[in-house]
Amino acid sequence: MKDKRILYVSSEVVPYLAENEVSLMSYDVPKMINDQEGQIRIFMPRYGNINERRHQLHEVIRLSGMNLVVNDVDMPLIIKVASIPKERIQVYFIDNDEYFKRKATFSDEDGVMYPDNDERAIFFAKGVVETVKKLNWVPDIIHVHGWMASMLPVYMKHFYKDEALFSETKIVTSVYGQSFDGNLDAEMINKIKFDQIPSDAISDLELPNYENLIKTSIAHSDAVIIASENLSSSLTKFIESSKKPFLPFAPKDKFAEAYTTFYKKML
Numbered sequence: 001m002k003d004k005r006i007l008y009v010s011s012e013v014v015p016y017l018a019e020n021e022v023s024l025m026s027y028d029v030p031k032m033i034n035d036q037e038g039q040i041r042i043f044m045p046r047y048g049n050i051n052e053r054r055h056q057l058h059e060v061i062r063l064s065g066m067n068l069v070v071n072d073v074d075m076p077l078i079i080k081v082a083s084i085p086k087e088r089i090q091v092y093f094i095d096n097d098e099y100f101k102r103k104a105t106f107s108d109e110d111g112v113m114y115p116d117n118d119e120r121a122i123f124f125a126k127g128v129v130e131t132v133k134k135l136n137w138v139p140d141i142i143h144v145h146g147w148m149a150s151m152l153p154v155y156m157k158h159f160y161k162d163e164a165l166f167s168e169t170k171i172v173t174s175v176y177g178q179s180f181d182g183n184l185d186a187e188m189i190n191k192i193k194f195d196q197i198p199s200d201a202i203s204d205l206e207l208p209n210y211e212n213l214i215k216t217s218i219a220h221s222d223a224v225i226i227a228s229e230n231l232s233s234s235l236t237k238f239i240e241s242s243k244k245p246f247l248p249f250a251p252k253d254k255f256a257e258a259y260t261t262f263y264k265k266m267l
Contacts, residue, residue, distance in 0.1 A: 011146025
């Protein structure tokens with residue numbers, strides 16, 4: 001994988017957030033490619049519960065300052081950056097005071113999901129692509145982890161489809177087990193349609209629950225990795241019937257070889 005460029009876009013990454021299936025793989029996979037002398041970048045949201053001082057986040061003025069439109073409202077984009085200690089891995093943080101200042105990730109102290117999680121996902125997807133464009137860094141592969149990143153494949157295949165920068169870029173989505181119950185805002189589909197994304201491409205989002213977000217992400221990806229051992233049978237069937245290249249679940253001690261081989265087939 002020497003000199004191959006892989007962009008990791010994730011809902012959660014250790015050491016910035018607590019360890020779970022998504023956050024651990026969002027660290028382990030980039031580290032593995034970094035060790036193989038691949039070029040990597042990681043993007044994640046800058047949630048308010050990330051300790052900026054401890055992790056030495058700092059704003060990148062030359063990348064910040066643009067506004068992104070979400071549902072006809074201008075939202076300022078702030079970009080912060082940090083390095084994972086000892087690994088020489090740069091992590092870029094997509095930030096906005098309205099969406100990411102609160103001191104938690106997806107839900108309040110009572111466990112109630114934030115009502116604007118749908119808009120946060122849209123803002124995150126657009127923020128990542130706009131920042132990569134400003135960096136003028138062309139990824140060979142974009143690898144998506146976690147539901148907060150699930151709109152990125154949709155926006156890449158529609159909203160940014162004419163960007164020459166990404167004409168050769170392949171999108172891989174890692175699929176994890178259920179991570180939230182209930183639905184996001186019922187208006188989510190209309191907020192995405194505002195960006196001229198055709199309704200038939202996102203029809204599953206008429207009901208924006210976890211599974212339908214992931215199905216929509218898969219439908220707009222070039223390949224899929226099953227990242228949880230106990231994936232729901234409905235998602236497993238959906239992946240198999242999608243006819244897209246997919247990698248079955250690989251345990252921790254075998255994932256490096258499996259992922260590397262899978263990546264090489266994509267390139």
